[in-house]
Amino acid sequence: MSSASTAGGRHRKPKSVSPAVRRTLIVAAAAPVAGALFTAPSAFAADQLTPTEQRISDNLDTRVVDERIGSTFSGVVLDAESDTVIWSHDAQTALMPASNTKLATATAALTVLGPDHRFTTKVVYDNGTLTIIGGGDRTLTTDDIAALAKDAAAGLRSAGLNTVKVRIDDSLFPEPELAPGWTQNYYDDQVAPVRALSLNGSLNTDTGIEAGEAFARQLSEQGITVEGGVTRGQAGPGTVPVAEHASEALSSVVKQMLKKSDNSIAEALLRATALGSGRPATFDGGVEAVRTVLSERYGVSMDNFVIRDGSGLSRDNRIPAQTIADILDNVTEPANRDVLRSIDEGLPVAGEAGSTLGPEWGRFDTADSKCAVGEVKAKTGTLTGAAALSGLTKGEDGRWRVFAFVDNDSPAAAADVKDALDGLAATVNGCWA
Missing domain, CATH: 3.50.80.20 (D-Ala-D-Ala carboxypeptidase C, peptidase S13)
Incomplete structure (x- = not known):
């Protein structure tokens, strides 16, 4: 059902220093490494998990078997620094991502137009x-x-x-x-x-x-x-x-879009990105620009990646959890910080009033998940029959982890599905041990 760091399926291009080479250098030097947007302990070998991560993986194995989640689920957890796959479950299965699509739109807009662009x-x-x-x-x-x-x-x-x-x-x-x-x-x-x-x-x-x-x-x-x-x-x-x-600068507009999950901002950004890349300001032009940026600039695989809009409202959109995680993983790369940092800063924080993870939406308020208030930042996604939660969290071991969870066709009520996904995020954080 799940797999740890030996799992295959990732198709990203090598970074400036590939994760495998970086791990070799780290082991040889036996020195700490600055990871992602953050500071983290030294990386570990690709064929093993730390005890903390093994516990996370084992707990996710148990907790994903939840009637609130159902059987149509795609999920993955990565170590943000080493890119080690800590846990995965049908991670390459493309499902309806709802507003997690906005992560792709934001990445393309910031890359094509620049974070200082103004309308x-x-x-x-x-x-x-x-x-x-x-x-x-x-x-x-x-x-x-x-x-x-x-x-x-x-x-x-x-x-x-x-x-x-x-x-x-x-x-x-x-x-x-x-x-x-x-x-x-x-x-x-x-x-x-x-x-x-x-x-x-x-x-x-x-x-x-x-x-x-x-x-x-x-x-x-x-x-x-x-x-x-x-x-x-x-x-x-x-x-x-x-x-x-x-x-205001595009970086501020992106933060507003993500915090509120503003569909209309997302669609305007899709068209502006199309124009900025020399394409027609249409859905097709924008989608082509997004695909090009993700694949050619950031090395994100476009296998099973299908989007028809910029907001995620389209019920024809399909993105695997692995791809969503790879998009977020690029946000954590120091080389991308100047361009993409507003995505990191714009992600709703668990318990943040006025965002889509605020208490007014009933998020992170169960016995299992409330421990993660202030500890998880993630993009939500909600359509009839679809729920998603993808983001970043720093565990008690000081390591940042990227996670992506997409659930479709659950028989449970929408609020119950969201509670289940919040619990999975708290599991990744480690506070629900």
Whole structure:
């Protein structure tokens, strides 16, 4: 059922120093090594587990046989420094990962665009019309729109103008469509139609027009008369820039996406990543960019890896636990820290209010798992018939471990499945011994 460090199945490219070579060097030098984003004791031979890890493996063997989890389960636990597989269970089986998909999306976005990238919303003037141009910023707020309107109004008054028409240009992204595996009822509930202009995280069917109308109201409050209704169209050449707003850095946007599991941010990032890699801003373009980044930049195997969107809402998505763990394992590499550290920092922490692992969601609140509050950070995933929990935890032995658990088609209630996965994470931490 399970396997320890001798298990095969990993297909990652060698790192700058491969785990096997690194272990040899460590044994020869008999010296401690700095591991991942963290400091850890020296590594151990590839064909053995420490007593602590053997206990974790044995406990997981027992606890995965749980009626709340069911039989369709993929899981794996790695040592973050040595890449030793401590435990696995059908780790190569591709299952519906739900929002664990966002880990792949975040990795690609940060790599292609860079953690300092900012999304820019502009206002331009031409022939009696102000056009607000969307730049894919899903974090734009009412205050931001008000500041844009104030600057635009000041520019108009300085030119002796007090009457304009308002238009929105959200043509950076193509007309919204449903991803494969999405249903129409996702809209206004789980995700917004993917547009390049939106306001306050709205799930409105037309977030572009909604933002434009808010801009028009703010102009009116600045004493500018707005003629007619807000229209949609592309700003032409020769327009005059009058206002601009830049979002927070992408690193901050990624943290927000992961903490809240924000589907709409994820889909905007997928399109921006596609554009940044020279591809069309579509689901297919974004997916192609993600696959290329993961495989060519980070050496993650694309075997059995199928995604149709950036958020994980698609019921057609399939990712093995091993692949999810490999994505997270790359986050722990010192060479990747400058680019990917916001993924580590954005993972919800067990018991963290306001995140998807907060007490308001009933996470890590059972007798088995509450010991791991503050000790586990992980990305959640929830769809009807699918639950996932993948992340990092530092054990009592000082070693960081990467884990990925994906469960599909459990007969148990969703809350019970989550409790079971929380228990497995507490087992990896070692506090539930």
